[in-house]
Amino acid sequence: MTSLLSVNNLVTEFGGGKGASGLRAVNDVSFKVERGRVLGLVGESGSGKSVTGFSVMRLLERPGRIASGQIIFDGVDLARLSNEEMRQIRGKRIAMVFQDPMMTLNPVLTIETQMVEAVRAHDQVSKTTARQRARDALGLVGIPNPEERLSSYPHQFSGGMRQRVVIAIALLHKPELIIADEPTTALDVTIQSQIISEFQKLTEESGTAVIWITHDLAIVSRLADDIAVMYAGRLVESGPVSSVLTDPKHPYTAGLIASVPSRNRRGVPLRQIPGMTPAITMLPRGCSFRTRCDRATDECLVIPPLFPQQERFVRCFHPVMKAMT
Template sequence: MQRLLDVDNLSVEFALRQGTLKAVRNVSFTLDKGERLGLVGESGAGKSVTGFSIINLISKPGYISGGNIMFEGQDLAQMPFEKMRGIRGNRISMIFQDPMMTLNPVLTVGTQMIETVLAHKKVSRKEAEKIALDKLRKVYIPSPEKRLAQYPHEFSGGMRQRIVIAISLLTDPALIIADEPTTALDVTIQAEIMDLLLELCKSEDMGLILITHDLAVVSEVTQKIAVMYAGRVVETGETATVVSKPGHPYTRGLIAALPQSCGKGLRLTQIPGVMPSIINMPSGCPFHPRCELCTDVCKLEDPVLTENKFGTMVACHHADKA
């Protein structure tokens, strides 16, 4: 397989008055052409910051403090702003959580799509409109010619998210980063949107980074998974192996918390405690205050990612007890 993305020891920091906060610490993963990766974890794990840093959308006072982001042979972490504009929205597209925040409410869908094409491709306005119509058809928007003249508020939530996906496809990107793309949608529409993303990735041979807290969605859509906790990857490997044979107690906790993991009529399982704040990170393993396997070594030493007997990489002193 052809390597598309190689994130190596990525670190992101925020320079604040109370000191430098490490939001992402030494995150590494790879993605081949057409491959799908899930970034999973609770809110505050660093998933979205990792996704934003790939396309250099970190707002000040945040900055990439270390590591490399190699995409199609170029280091995005060191790329000048002007050159990055040729990559962002062109070779790499991003789908955000709320489509109403993504779409401009005072411009028609057609205007927004056509302007996007003209910003990245040297084509006529008529050709740009043809491309827009083609992408709307690919995401199964009915009567696309009519829809181009409508405004975002005239669409349902699911339709708006389909339009956002269509916009992300306008430049035929090699990679799509989807940040919680179904959070604002009801359950049945969520399934439709995820099926659509999976279908498009296969038909267009696009890479996908799916950022979510939902392990059930990741297990159905992705081939690889990286579980994040407190700004770092604590477990990574093939999705099927990580879900069926989790090596980190945090991963096991996430799986046990899924409704389908509990018996009918029983209380949902939950991981005790909350994720630590990056302002006040505990010593040793960040997960140790919530971990049932915690021993003295966990409180003193931060474990490194090590391959376990199932072939996945796990950052846990007691991964052998999985």
């Protein structure tokens, strides 16, 4: 069976066009998402993970554009669809949950309006039917009194409740894929945990595949099946979560894992990755991580390819051989 989503050599640029190349926010990124599986897309701010998500949704804002590559969704290349064809997929077969629930819902429209329009954008049903579906969806994500809450405005909900509403909207059409762009970053830790469990339960029940974009390795280890690590617009390592997190091959992944506090290393200073993520406008020649990497040699002045390693891929000439702990 083919993958639900297969992104091949995706390049997303800002500016440029007509022969000239713009700034590459996403550079030659390939990954696959299987039906019903969860992919954790991990990276720092500015690594291109969100832009990757928006590229799949074809929701890039100008001057952003997909410069090359394929986004094969269920056998169809999304990059080549017309705007109307893409609209019919958005919200229906691929849904998205955004980072900040405070900003995602329109402040001047009721929840009912915003849910009913989402139903009727894809299904020709009466307002009454759409309303019933909206109400049921709210109940499903654990919002008390869904009937009453439908007529509320977003500001009458707490942040966690708003994110539940957003998730309810995303699940309205039982999509095959949900792209979740840091959906819990803006929430309290306790609420985070609830939302993640809820999300996990709902997507498992409906067999929905998920791309979970985050910088939080703890979340990834908890809910993802596979992981893809991005650095400065490129994929540096990918594979099943269990093996990548316990035995990272790329020095960047290893550094990320070492910088997460752990109770096994109590009292030991946290290890940091030296330096800062380079700005996308002045990436170093060769491997982008070279300047921060203690394993770098002259060989790293050339961009390393993705080396296959069993079921994994790693973009490094000098992969870490055994866990650094």
